[in-house]
Amino acid sequence: xxxxxKDMKKREYCHDCGTSIxxxxxxxxxxxxxxxxxxxxxxxxCEGVDSRERWSGIPRMRMLQICEEQDLYTKWSDGGWVSxxxxxxxxxxxxxxxxxxxxxRMANG
Ligand SMILES: [Zn+2]
Ligand SMILES: [Zn+2]
Numbered sequence: 001x002x003x004x005x006k007d008m009k010k011r012e013y014c015h016d017c018g019t020s021i022x023x024x025x026x027x028x029x030x031x032x033x034x035x036x037x038x039x040x041x042x043x044x045x046c047e048g049v050d051s052r053e054r055w056s057g058i059p060r061m062r063m064l065q066i067c068e069e070q071d072l073y074t075k076w077s078d079g080g081w082v083s084x085x086x087x088x089x090x091x092x093x094x095x096x097x098x099x100x101x102x103x104x105r106m107a108n109g
Contacts, residue, residue, distance in 0.1 A: 010057040010106060024052040033060035038093065058102060060095070066102065067093040 013020055017029035025032035025041075032041040035051045038060060053060070067073065068086075074094035075084040084091035 012057065014055045015059075019055050021055055021057045024054050031055075031059055031061075038064065038095070056099075058099065063095050063098040063102070064093050066098040067095065070098070070101070072097045072101075 014025055014029060014031050016031040017026035019025050019029075028042060030040065030042055033039065033053045034041040034044045034046050034049060035053055036046045036049045037044050040061065041049075041053070071086060072094040073084045073086045073088070073091040074081045074097070075088060075090045075092065076082075081094075083094075
């Protein structure tokens with residue numbers, strides 16, 4: 001887990017399609033995450049997804065890995081997101097928490 005995080009660098013441009021932070025990926029980019037399921041868009045198989053992911057500087061795949069390694073799972077309950085077990089069928093990766101952990105680590109060197 002330490003290696004993964006040390007490894008993380010915010011990238012101004014997508015390594016595959018070259019788009020910059022805040023802009024949408026180009027068609028066929030292997031670094032674009034599906035906005036529906038969160039997996040790699042070119043291989044996830046979802047159909048009719050209109051919205052595109054914008055490049056955030058951190059590959060979504062890496063954040064999913066961090067969630068799995070650090071057990072960051074969440075689910076919607078009573079009008080809010082709460083921590084959940086990975087075994088919970090309603091749980092999903094807590095990307096927000098993974099992102100803030102990464103940002104903190106990067107800010108602190
Ligand atoms: Zn891209
Ligand atoms: Zn999908």
